[in-house]
Amino acid sequence: MISQLNPRQREAVRYIDGPLLVLAGAGSGKTSVITRKIAYLVETCGYQARHIAAVTFTNKAAREMRERVGTLISGQAARGLTISTFHNLGLNFLRREHKKLGYKAGFSIFDAEDALGLIRDILIAEHGGDSDQASVVQNRISAWKNDMVTAEQAVAGATGPADMLCAQAYVRYQRALRAYNAFDFDDLILLPVQLLQSDPDTLAEWQQRIRYLLVDEYQDTNTTQYALVNLLVGSRQGLTVVGDDDQSIYAWRGARPENLAQLAQDFPHLKVIKLEQNYRSTGRILRAANTVIANNPHVFEKALWSEYGPGEPIRVICCPNEDAECERVVTEILDHRLRRGGQYRDYAILYRGNHQARLLELKLQQFQVPYRLSGGTSFFARNEVKDVMAYLRLLINPDDDSAFLRIINVPRRKIGASTLEGLATYAGERGIGLLAACDELGLQTVLPEAAVGRLREFADWLAQVRRRAQGDDPIDAIRGMLTDIDYEGWLHQNASAPAVAERRFANVLALVEGLQKTLERDDASERDSTGNDNGIEAAIARLVLRDLMERQEEEDDSADKVQLMTLHASKGLEFPHVYIIGLEEDLLPHRNSIDTDNIEEERRLCYVGITRARQTLTLTYCSRRKQYGEMQACEPSRFLAELPEDDLEWEGRTGTDPAASKTRAQETLAGLRNLFD
DNA sequence: CATCGTATAGTTTTT
DNA sequence: CTATACGATG
Numbered sequence: 001m002i003s004q005l006n007p008r009q010r011e012a013v014r015y016i017d018g019p020l021l022v023l024a025g026a027g028s029g030k031t032s033v034i035t036r037k038i039a040y041l042v043e044t045c046g047y048q049a050r051h052i053a054a055v056t057f058t059n060k061a062a063r064e065m066r067e068r069v070g071t072l073i074s075g076q077a078a079r080g081l082t083i084s085t086f087h088n089l090g091l092n093f094l095r096r097e098h099k100k101l102g103y104k105a106g107f108s109i110f111d112a113e114d115a116l117g118l119i120r121d122i123l124i125a126e127h128g129g130d131s132d133q134a135s136v137v138q139n140r141i142s143a144w145k146n147d148m149v150t151a152e153q154a155v156a157g158a159t160g161p162a163d164m165l166c167a168q169a170y171v172r173y174q175r176a177l178r179a180y181n182a183f184d185f186d187d188l189i190l191l192p193v194q195l196l197q198s199d200p201d202t203l204a205e206w207q208q209r210i211r212y213l214l215v216d217e218y219q220d221t222n223t224t225q226y227a228l229v230n231l232l233v234g235s236r237q238g239l240t241v242v243g244d245d246d247q248s249i250y251a252w253r254g255a256r257p258e259n260l261a262q263l264a265q266d267f268p269h270l271k272v273i274k275l276e277q278n279y280r281s282t283g284r285i286l287r288a289a290n291t292v293i294a295n296n297p298h299v300f301e302k303a304l305w306s307e308y309g310p311g312e313p314i315r316v317i318c319c320p321n322e323d324a325e326c327e328r329v330v331t332e333i334l335d336h337r338l339r340r341g342g343q344y345r346d347y348a349i350l351y352r353g354n355h356q357a358r359l360l361e362l363k364l365q366q367f368q369v370p371y372r373l374s375g376g377t378s379f380f381a382r383n384e385v386k387d388v389m390a391y392l393r394l395l396i397n398p399d400d401d402s403a404f405l406r407i408i409n410v411p412r413r414k415i416g417a418s419t420l421e422g423l424a425t426y427a428g429e430r431g432i433g434l435l436a437a438c439d440e441l442g443l444q445t446v447l448p449e450a451a452v453g454r455l456r457e458f459a460d461w462l463a464q465v466r467r468r469a470q471g472d473d474p475i476d477a478i479r480g481m482l483t484d485i486d487y488e489g490w491l492h493q494n495a496s497a498p499a500v501a502e503r504r505f506a507n508v509l510a511l512v513e514g515l516q517k518t519l520e521r522d523d524a525s526e527r528d529s530t531g532n533d534n535g536i537e538a539a540i541a542r543l544v545l546r547d548l549m550e551r552q553e554e555e556d557d558s559a560d561k562v563q564l565m566t567l568h569a570s571k572g573l574e575f576p577h578v579y580i581i582g583l584e585e586d587l588l589p590h591r592n593s594i595d596t597d598n599i600e601e602e603r604r605l606c607y608v609g610i611t612r613a614r615q616t617l618t619l620t621y622c623s624r625r626k627q628y629g630e631m632q633a634c635e636p637s638r639f640l641a642e643l644p645e646d647d648l649e650w651e652g653r654t655g656t657d658p659a660a661s662k663t664r665a666q667e668t669l670a671g672l673r674n675l676f677d
Numbered sequence: 678c679a680t681c682g683t684a685t686a687g688t689t690t691t692t
Numbered sequence: 693c694t695a696t697a698c699g700a701t702g
Contacts, residue, residue: 056691057691058691058692060691061691085691085692086691087691088692109692112690188692250689250691252688253689352689353687355687375690544692545692546691566688566689566690568689568691569689569691572691587688592689605689
């Protein structure tokens with residue numbers, strides 16, 4: 001098990017005498033280290049699997065890790081092992097401990113969209129605020145939560161009137177969530193941290209439970225996540241974290257790469273091991289990555305090397321415009337694949353912004369190249385999925401007013417705005433949820449009889465569904481519910497074409513099927529001794545966290561298609577042949593990042609892109625590009641100048657060298673020429 | 678309530 | 693320029 005590792009990796013696996021930081025460069029086999037260390041802890045060190053937790057950021061990473069651990073140790077030995085995302089860990093924590101925080105069972109989890117809607121409502125109620133401000137406020141609140149700042153602390157520390165406005169919205173937002181018996185994504189980390197900080201008994205229980213903690217992608221942790229790690233580890237110091245500060249590309253989302261350095265201060269006996277041998281890329285690709293990232297300041301110096309040969313030169317291609325750029329990349333893939341007899345899935349096209357995918361798609365279709373575009377509107381953002389999710393949420397959490405409002409008229413139940421207004425006022429006065437208010441006798445005094453009748457009918461029906469769902473076949477109850485409301489019919493009624501409705505209903509069925517799968521899997525595996533939940537609740541909560549729906553993804557993953565994704569989305573992946581397009585000033589160092597002096601993160605983004613490539617790497621840029629309807633001259637990215645000249649093969653570079661320094665007159669001329677293109 | 682038209686913005690988004 | 697979101701109007 002350990003013999004296949006290099007000496008550094010072996011050391012990282014075997015070191016268990018104290019906290020360990022593994023600085024793992026791109027492609028250095030960090031997942032191998034984590035998975036083998038888990039196996040080592042269980043098989044050699046006598047740890048029970050249920051006392052070990054490994055934490056990742058994505059479901060995908062967690063799934064992969066689980067699979068790889070599964071090949072190393074038996075299912076029996078792995079029993080009780082926790083491998084999950086930070087959010088899933090927080091969710092499991094809250095499933096056990098929510099009562100200590102004053103929440104009821106069956107709580108809801110609001111996704112970003114639900115949260116935005118709630119904030120919008122709050123702003124409107126306060127001072128008819130713009131809906132545009134809502135997302136700003138949402139980001140501010142999220143930033144506070146990621147920084148471990150409570151609503152009260154935010155109010156106390158607000159820096160100006162605008163900040164104060166956000167802080168007050170935060171207070172109201174948090175109150176609303178509590179009233180709805182709901183958490184948002186950030187709460188899944190923040191509230192466990194708050195409870196662990198304030199309740200020594202709970203802290204002791206969890207520290208007793210998790211005796212060895214492993215954290216992947218540590219550079220992506222935010223302040224709150226770091227606090228969670230710190231609390232769980234406690235004095236036992238059973239901790240291994242793996243990370244790479246050069247791959248920190250989520251600082252804008254609250255990630256604190258300095259948490260890597262912070263670790264050395266918080267754990268004086270921290271051992272640091274560097275993994276610098278790369279098992280992925282050719283020498284030239286690696287050298288390019290190293291020289292680019294060398295332009296960033298470093299706390300920990302590291303240099304990737306590999307035993308592979310130099311490989312092919314890195315090609316840098318200048319195209320006249322974005323149309324030519326996309327066409328060039330597509331035809332080149334076509335040509336290259338034919339010549340080398342490879343597969344489409346060996347190729348990835350990476351870019352900075354999603355909008356760049358549009359033209360690529362067009363060209364790929366034109367040349368009939370199969371492709372897979374990751375990102376875009378996610379399955380869970382679809383209206384039909386959100387509708388059904390709202391039904392499910394309301395089913396297990398009657399206090400979820402957000403869900404209630406979403407589906408009360410889907411399909412039409414002739415319950416209008418004024419009825420809902422009356423209901424909301426009534427519920428607000430009594431401090432109860434909207435659904436609970438439907439059953440109140442006093443409702444008749446404030447609303448017309450017909451309206452009250454319709455509300456009752458809905459509430460009674462839902463109560464009936466709930467009773468059925470609590471029986472032994474919840475999935476059947478849910479299917480029955482969808483039949484009751486004739487959701488398929490509603491979709492057909494609202495779709496522009498029958499095919500659209502059919503696709504939407506297929507999504508709904510996939511959702512229900514996914515739910516069933518999770519339920520069965522949770523049944524089969526141990527029930528985690530959580531006791532008081534009836535399975536369906538846990539499964540629905542996990543649904544909100546986008547866990548499951550694996551089959552669809554896998555089918556897509558294995559298809560032979562060219563992969564299209566943003567540089568961000570490419571992190572953690574690798575491809576034999578990588579194309580990065582749009583290496584231009586204002587695009588790859590993005591305009592906003594230049595303005596806010598965030599070049600270093602853009603450089604890391606570039607580094608991440610380069611290190612995705614195994615065999616060949618091609619970089620493209622345009623001399624002119626249409627932006628906001630206007631042709632504009634482009635400057636090659638500064639990152640191109642940072643590449644090792646000897647390993648490059650330029651093509652189409654205009655002029656001799658100072659391609660960038662055009663005179664104003666030349667630019668004007670170029671602009672004029674474009675008018676005639 | 679639905680549809681049409683206009684106004685407006687226009688990075689990255691693991692959960 | 694183009695997608696989207698919101699508002700006005702029938």
